[in-house]
Amino acid sequence: MSEETKNISILEGRKGQVWRKGEGGAFVCDRQSLAGSVTQRACAFCGSRVVLYPIADALHIVHGPIGCAAYNWDIRGALSSGPQMHRNSFSTDVSEKEIIFGGEKKLRAALDELIPELKPKAAFVYSTCIVGLIGDDVDAICRQTSAKYGIPVIPVDSPGFKGTKRLGYQAACDSISKLIGTGDTSKVGPLSINLLGEFNIAGEAWMIREYFEKIGIEVVATMTGDGRVDDIRRAHGAKLNLVQCSGSMTALAKLMQETHGIPFKRVSFFGMEDTAKAIYEAAGFFCDEVVMERAKNLVRAEIGEVLPQLKAYRRKLAGKKAALYVGGAFKALSLVTALRALGMRTVLAGTQTGNADDYAALRDICDPGTIIVDDSNPLELAKFVMEKDVDLFIGGVKERPIAFKLGVAFCDHNHERKIPLAGFAGMLNFAEEVASSVLSPVWKYVPRRSGLGMEGVR
Amino acid sequence: MSEDTSMLNEPLHATRNACKVCAPLGAAMVFKGVSGCLPFLHGSQGCATYIRRYMISHFREPVDIASSSFSEEDAIFGGSRNFKAGVGNAILQYEPELIGVATTCLSETIGENMIAMIRDSQKDVEITSRTPLVHVSTPAYNGSHSEGFHAAVKAMVTHFAHIDAPAHASPTLNIMPGMVSCADLRHLRELAGLFGMNAVLLPDYSDTLEGASWDAYHRLSPGGTKVAEIRSMGRSLGSVELGHTLTTGESAGAWLEKSFDVPNFPLGLPMGLRFCDRLMGALAAISGRATPQSLLAERGRLLDSYVDAHKYLSGVKAAVTGEPDLVIAMAGFLSEIGIRPVICATGTKPRHFKELLAGEMEGGIEDVSIIPGSDHHRLEAAVREAKPDLIIGTSKAMPLARALGIPLLRSGFPIHDRFGAQRELTLGYRGTQALFDRIVNALLEHRQESNPIGYSYL
Ligand code: SF4
Numbered sequence: 001m002s003e004e005t006k007n008i009s010i011l012e013g014r015k016g017q018v019w020r021k022g023e024g025g026a027f028v029c030d031r032q033s034l035a036g037s038v039t040q041r042a043c044a045f046c047g048s049r050v051v052l053y054p055i056a057d058a059l060h061i062v063h064g065p066i067g068c069a070a071y072n073w074d075i076r077g078a079l080s081s082g083p084q085m086h087r088n089s090f091s092t093d094v095s096e097k098e099i100i101f102g103g104e105k106k107l108r109a110a111l112d113e114l115i116p117e118l119k120p121k122a123a124f125v126y127s128t129c130i131v132g133l134i135g136d137d138v139d140a141i142c143r144q145t146s147a148k149y150g151i152p153v154i155p156v157d158s159p160g161f162k163g164t165k166r167l168g169y170q171a172a173c174d175s176i177s178k179l180i181g182t183g184d185t186s187k188v189g190p191l192s193i194n195l196l197g198e199f200n201i202a203g204e205a206w207m208i209r210e211y212f213e214k215i216g217i218e219v220v221a222t223m224t225g226d227g228r229v230d231d232i233r234r235a236h237g238a239k240l241n242l243v244q245c246s247g248s249m250t251a252l253a254k255l256m257q258e259t260h261g262i263p264f265k266r267v268s269f270f271g272m273e274d275t276a277k278a279i280y281e282a283a284g285f286f287c288d289e290v291v292m293e294r295a296k297n298l299v300r301a302e303i304g305e306v307l308p309q310l311k312a313y314r315r316k317l318a319g320k321k322a323a324l325y326v327g328g329a330f331k332a333l334s335l336v337t338a339l340r341a342l343g344m345r346t347v348l349a350g351t352q353t354g355n356a357d358d359y360a361a362l363r364d365i366c367d368p369g370t371i372i373v374d375d376s377n378p379l380e381l382a383k384f385v386m387e388k389d390v391d392l393f394i395g396g397v398k399e400r401p402i403a404f405k406l407g408v409a410f411c412d413h414n415h416e417r418k419i420p421l422a423g424f425a426g427m428l429n430f431a432e433e434v435a436s437s438v439l440s441p442v443w444k445y446v447p448r449r450s451g452l453g454m455e456g457v458r
Numbered sequence: 459m460s461e462d463t464s465m466l467n468e469p470l471h472a473t474r475n476a477c478k479v480c481a482p483l484g485a486a487m488v489f490k491g492v493s494g495c496l497p498f499l500h501g502s503q504g505c506a507t508y509i510r511r512y513m514i515s516h517f518r519e520p521v522d523i524a525s526s527s528f529s530e531e532d533a534i535f536g537g538s539r540n541f542k543a544g545v546g547n548a549i550l551q552y553e554p555e556l557i558g559v560a561t562t563c564l565s566e567t568i569g570e571n572m573i574a575m576i577r578d579s580q581k582d583v584e585i586t587s588r589t590p591l592v593h594v595s596t597p598a599y600n601g602s603h604s605e606g607f608h609a610a611v612k613a614m615v616t617h618f619a620h621i622d623a624p625a626h627a628s629p630t631l632n633i634m635p636g637m638v639s640c641a642d643l644r645h646l647r648e649l650a651g652l653f654g655m656n657a658v659l660l661p662d663y664s665d666t667l668e669g670a671s672w673d674a675y676h677r678l679s680p681g682g683t684k685v686a687e688i689r690s691m692g693r694s695l696g697s698v699e700l701g702h703t704l705t706t707g708e709s710a711g712a713w714l715e716k717s718f719d720v721p722n723f724p725l726g727l728p729m730g731l732r733f734c735d736r737l738m739g740a741l742a743a744i745s746g747r748a749t750p751q752s753l754l755a756e757r758g759r760l761l762d763s764y765v766d767a768h769k770y771l772s773g774v775k776a777a778v779t780g781e782p783d784l785v786i787a788m789a790g791f792l793s794e795i796g797i798r799p800v801i802c803a804t805g806t807k808p809r810h811f812k813e814l815l816a817g818e819m820e821g822g823i824e825d826v827s828i829i830p831g832s833d834h835h836r837l838e839a840a841v842r843e844a845k846p847d848l849i850i851g852t853s854k855a856m857p858l859a860r861a862l863g864i865p866l867l868r869s870g871f872p873i874h875d876r877f878g879a880q881r882e883l884t885l886g887y888r889g890t891q892a893l894f895d896r897i898v899n900a901l902l903e904h905r906q907e908s909n910p911i912g913y914s915y916l
Contacts, residue, residue, distance in 0.1 A: 011550060033527050034543075035544030036526065037548075038525075038548070038551070039507070040507070043504025045504055046504050065480060067482070067483070067598045071479065075511075089475050090474055091472070093476065094599050095600065109472075114472050128563075129502055161532065163530075377551075386675065397515055398514060404518070405669075405672045406672055446671045448673055454671065
């Protein structure tokens, strides 16, 4: 490793958030990002947007200055089978005048313009950083607008400074909870579930939904992928909530357990093992032999289809080292397992907002020497990547240049991805994604591997 | 001009799919173009993360931007504590030569006293006192990324340029290039060289945002304008400032002229014969040299191609959207090659937008709908009415171009659905030539594809 990279130090205030398996020591997570640390995390507003925006027949309007809304315009791949309203960016684009005189008038005007024209089933009004400061009473406007048009108009209280993405998830869950319990559940059957924390990136919710339909389990609502307001309103009719991946919607599951008595199970649909486990969990819950039999058949058939093809990838990828930096630790866990299925070793696993329990599990399953890191930043990640000499980095757009600049393969496992990576078929896609980068001929020529330095000559 | 006051009485409306992003992004881009400079946003961390994400998707390079990561308390009691800590941490990690501080909506709204805060932080920490902090005020509710960009250039110049700075070693020209591609920056430097001058380009992100593959992780991407060069800008032979909107306020170039008698040549972006001729005229005047033969040859070839292609372009109508400087220059260029820019839209509301356009357009502006403060919704309405044959705009215009079946020529920022925007040359005779060919070919391709016969020669 070069001097330049070696010299990158870890800030004193962050040392507890870096942990190496085998070296012991305490591990700290779930805290505010250190100022000036160049965190890879976004803000509470972003968290609320991620969770709510896939509800495709709702109006999502951002009350605040333009940037927050503009940066969120159609950047994630949550697909809808019907309305596409969620792929727009609506904003009040607050200007100096509103900073001085308040933005209520403009918000009201925007809602009065958009609701009659677009006829959404509900509206979500996101307050960004400055709205509270200029004294706008968004709650009151939402109440009045709701009464005026007869649709739910729900405030989302998620100014960026409130905290990390997790706080935004919480705000989003609070907002969704206002819809749940308001619909008619008479048609919901006894073998029924909701999928929480599944955002239908690249159509993944459709794949998962199909598994359940095949084994005779009805999916009442996916929250929020390919989401519809009416489905969410009757989601309390389902008998079980499956909460996918990291902590984004566990809060809602807990709330539904308290208010509607619906139990929940945390599952993951990344990797074959976890997908199979998730299907069995749901099937087992209903204690129905037919369903369980179908589940077994389905898993057997799917794995039978995928496994031989995976073996081919495994032969090519075995022994390669991977680094991953993702949103939550639950997803990281699945990825470690999925990489193992490809014969690959995870040497660095980090997350933006993992919680203590998930990190504990992650630390358990990792190999000795693995670095676990919470709320990392580009310099640390680069340092670890070089130290561990990794062959693959799994992350999002913000991590991509770290990998590419250093000549490391990359796989996008974030909400921008365009290829479904969930479920059994998703595992095959994942293998192909990984292989398409790791096995590229270009790495041979990059300075890290060519030994020729940045100029490319000796 | 009435544009400024009329804004107050404008009907309120929602912004749908904005044609702009926010001011701190423009500032961050400038900071990335100064050697050893770390961009720092004072406000919520989400702003920094969003802006990083957006710039990365356009440039495909590491873009590290620090933030003071405001918490709820900071929003109420002021962010000085976080500012100090953040700057300290950023310096520890990145060891920058300077920090460019831009204020976000939040810190602007709570009225942070940045001057006092900077003074304070520099007193306190031992290392901070050696790292200059350059502040630019960039409230997003008052202008777009384009205004933020120009404001940051001016902040850099007024902060560093000094009467006692040493003279340049060789004849030197200041170029304030505006928000252009990395290829354009390199070409502008080359042009100065052809007139026997060194150029201080402010900013110059041609290396930092389009660099080579690395063998080690660099804390700050190598490249950029050196602070010493900025210090001596008052001792240059002259300044060339590109961008029509700069002529309506006190720009960096105007300030250098006022303070140090450096003659300023405010010009538009050099696209098209007339604007390029003006640039060459300015370079000739400043350097005291005639335009070199090689450039005259480029000019000759460009003009020849105008003639060769004029029939393809006759009667063609275009819609242009993007940053105001780009829209004005592009519209002026189109008007001289026989394309009517029937729609000129920009997301922000620059002063005298209409007059500036009118001043540059061959054939007047009677048939042109000029839309300052536009969003893509209003743009779409205008496009439906005017039915242009071509749209020139950012990736964000893709959905509307696709919906209406009109070819889109990507230009400006952001371009995140095509590859290589940073390498696209559009300035100078050579850049105009490349742009011209792209336009002609886009039209030919569309004609060929939409024609049932499928002529293989055109
Ligand atoms: S609009 Fe303001 S609050 Fe939103 S991202 Fe831009 S600077 Fe931050």
